[in-house]
Amino acid sequence: MDKSNTTKGKIVIVSGPSGVGKSTICREVARRTENVYPSVSVTTRPPGKDEKQGKNYWFVSKEDFQQRAGKGEFLEHAEVFGHLYGTPKDKVEQALNQGRAVILEIDVQGAKQVKTVYPDAVMVFILPPSARVLAERLGRRGRDSRCAAEKRLGGASDEIAAARQYYQHLVINENLEQAIKEVMQIIHKGSIEEK
Ligand code: 5GP
Numbered sequence: 001m002d003k004s005n006t007t008k009g010k011i012v013i014v015s016g017p018s019g020v021g022k023s024t025i026c027r028e029v030a031r032r033t034e035n036v037y038p039s040v041s042v043t044t045r046p047p048g049k050d051e052k053q054g055k056n057y058w059f060v061s062k063e064d065f066q067q068r069a070g071k072g073e074f075l076e077h078a079e080v081f082g083h084l085y086g087t088p089k090d091k092v093e094q095a096l097n098q099g100r101a102v103i104l105e106i107d108v109q110g111a112k113q114v115k116t117v118y119p120d121a122v123m124v125f126i127l128p129p130s131a132r133v134l135a136e137r138l139g140r141r142g143r144d145s146r147c148a149a150e151k152r153l154g155g156a157s158d159e160i161a162a163a164r165q166y167y168q169h170l171v172i173n174e175n176l177e178q179a180i181k182e183v184m185q186i187i188h189k190g191s192i193e194e195k
Contacts, residue, residue: 010101011092011118012187013111015163016126017156018081019138021173023056025126026105028180033187037095038103042068045083048143058088076106076113081151085110101187108162115166124186125163129174131156 016022030038042058044065053059060068065084069077077086087104095102104114114121128134134156138149163170169186173179 009096009099010187011096011104011114011121012101012183013104013106013114013121013123014126014183015106015108015111015124015159015167016173017128017134017159018144018152019134019141020126020128021137021176021179022105022126024176025173025180025183026103029183029187030103032180033101033184035100036103036187037091037098037100039087039092039095039105041085041087041106042074043083043085045085075117076110078107078109078113080107080109081148087114108159108166111166122169122186123167124169124171124183125160125167126179126183127160127163127170127172129172 014022014026026038030036040054040056040058042060042065044060044062045057047053047056047059051057051059062084065077065086068074069084069086073089074086075089075092077084079085085106087106087110092102092104104110106114111121111123115123128137131153135153138144138152144152171179171182171186
């Protein structure tokens with residue numbers, strides 16, 4: 001169990017191309033680490049078949065999203081592949097005040113916005129072992145139409161180029177267990193203590 005102070009009030013941004021395994025990694029890191037709050041974003045994207053309201057995302061209409069954005073409810077927000085995504089500010093602040101580490105699974109545009117508010121945010125980018133593996137994973141996931149999947153794959157190379165410039169930590173998800181451990185190590189700056 002992690003009783004150390006290394007996670008205290010820390011923001012950890014996890015980005016990476018669609019299908020790279022970010023959600024699985026973040027979920028496992030949060031499950032295995034004490035005092036971690038995985039932020040749940042608000043989105044206008046329709047839910048996938050196994051996705052649940054309030055668990056994967058808060059699924060809302062475009063009007064609702066824009067209203068929240070107008071009221072300044074988001075720490076950051078961005079349009080990604082034609083849909084709007086935003087991080088609820090109050091939940092993040094609450095978790096930080098409780099001394100928890102906050103994991104934000106967001107894209108590069110959002111990461112840059114968060115960095116301006118929280119310059120100490122730790123930035124992790126998850127990479128696929130190869131473009132071919134990424135395409136296979138995206139196809140296997142089957143959540144996107146062919147056209148949407150191609151859009152996501154096309155966006156991946158731009159994101160990866162940006163990552164090399166902005167992110168302090170690059171983690172290759174070749175072996176899931178290894179990638180989870182690496183992210184945990186980054187959060188704890190070397191001291192992993194599991195729940
Ligand atoms: P997906 O539709 O596959 O769940 O997410 C698409 C992209 O949007 C991913 O790169 C994901 O990290 C990003 N994303 C998810 N939530 C947020 C958010 O709250 N803000 C930003 N900027 N990007 C997000």
